[in-house]
Amino acid sequence: MAEKKVRVGVFGIGRGRMFAQQAAAMDGVELVAICDQREKAMRDFAAQYAGVTTYTEYDRFLEHDMDAVVLANYATEHAPAAIQAMRAGKHVQSENIAVKTMAEAVALVRAVEATGKIYMYAENCCYTNTVQEIRRLYSAGELGEFRYGEGEYVHPVSVDEKIRLSPTWDHWRNWLPATYYCTHAMGPLMYVSRTRPVQVTGFEVPYDFDDPTCTQTPKRSDTASIIMCRMDNGGYAKLLQGHLKCHLNWYRIYGNRGSAETLRHGDSASIRVRKEPWEKGEEEPVERVYRPEFPQFHHLASRTGHGGGDFFVVHEFIRAIRTGEPPYLDVYTGLQMSCVGILAHRSALNNNAPYEVPSFHDPEELKRWENDHLSPDPADPPEARIPASTLGEIEKSPEVRSRFEQRARELRPDCYE
The missing domain is CATH 3.40.50.720 (NAD(P)-binding Rossmann-like Domain)
Structure with a gap:
């Protein structure tokens, strides 16, 4: 049946x-x-x-x-x-x-x-062929225990692309703090290592008054962010995200028996695995560079976007519904990586002070945060507002707004019908 x-x-x-x-x-x-x-x-x-x-x-x-x-x-x-x-x-x-x-x-x-x-x-980003292969290596014990990881999601855009993506003055992309969109960097490190962040410290590369993507659009948040995370096993993770001028998705995992990373240059669907001579097996090379296949559904996944990740997020969601078993990216894991960005922005606003990341399984932690409505959204009440930038409120001239709205109507007429 x-x-x-x-x-x-x-x-x-x-x-x-x-x-x-x-x-x-x-x-x-x-x-x-x-x-x-x-x-x-x-x-x-x-x-x-x-x-x-x-x-x-x-x-x-x-x-x-x-x-x-x-x-x-x-x-x-x-x-x-x-x-x-x-x-x-x-x-x-x-x-x-x-x-x-x-x-x-x-x-x-x-x-x-x-x-x-x-x-x-x-x-x-947790489900690309490269991240799934690094997860396989890690879970098989080939890299040892997680000690340090890096994740980068850098996504610059042109002025017109920025306007096309955020075609209204208060569109979320125009004010979202530079730390908030952090899970493309954080998620794969958690997925591979099965660790979770317990403390974050945030730094933000300030709004760039010499960058047309900032000055000719409604953007009021900072250029990029660096987040340092202490993980629950004592290891550390460094995240970089934002609009610096080099489009890149990149991950590196250091275990206490070896390391693995995606390639910064060349074939982005390949990984580099390295072990020190005294840590490797006799027949094992010190370094391997190869393009892994997906562990399953290779032909289906390879035809979809974001390195095949788009296929697997839907597949895992349907599997969870059918089996009743929560996916790895359940509400607790999703929030653990998402709230890193919220709290890292507060850290950046507060002279880079460290902030503890709550466990969302803990009812006492939930009570502590249940009335915390602080937000950078210009639509929220003034009493709950925090700055979107470490420089404070970024002012825009009427001329900038007029030119922006004219161009937005040309690029995105569907938003002005």
Whole structure:
């Protein structure tokens, strides 16, 4: 007897297109509903798939008969949407970022625990062929115990690309602090080592008054950030993320028996593994550089974006729904890596003072943070506001705003209809 299909709806057709395409193509999964405020674009996209219902209102979307919801909506609204979906009886997969505030993190944990629904954080960088291979080496004991790791996610853009990605004045990409988008750097280090951060110290490369991507757009946050994390096994991790001028995704793991890293230059789908001569086996080379295959579903994963990670986040979510077993990237792990960014920004604002990262399994820790609504979002109440930049409030002239809005209307007319 065939398994009942998992019926999935997708909220947001920007980044959500990938999730919709994966769901529609995956065995045992049925794409049944899509929700977006941009009605024409949504209907044009949905026309590719038979039997898909479209909605412009999230409340009505959640009334649809489906098992799971993928949240690819506005990034700083993921947590409230996730809580509402789980209370409506849906399993949830959430894109970056998981939460905007520490209070949202507490509310999200409590919603998962109260409803019993699957929640998965869609950190796709954990599932590239390179990171999965380093995880295999680590779990087999070839690298020893985790001592130090580095993760980098550096993503510069042109002025026009910046405007296309964040086409309104207060779009989240224009004010999100440089530490907040940290899980592409943090996630793979946690995934490989199965350690978690317990203390963070944040540093931010200031807003660049000589960079047109800053000065000709509404951007009011800093250029990049460096985060130092003390992990629960005593090891350390260093994260770099932001808009420095060298596009790069890169990871390195040091164990006490060897090291492994993705390649900075050349083939980004290959890794380098090194052991010292006195640590390796007799027939084992000191250094190996090779391109690993995915441990499973190679042909399917290799056709998807983000190094194959886009396939595996959907696959792992569906597997969790079918088995009832929480995925590795459950609510606790997702929040552990996400809140690194929130607390590292506070550290950067507070002369780089270290901040403890709570355990979201601990009810006492949840109580401590349940009323912490501090936020850099300009839409939030002034009494809860913190600066988006270590330089304080970045002022923009009326001329900059006028030129930006004119160009945004040209590049993204769908946002001004």
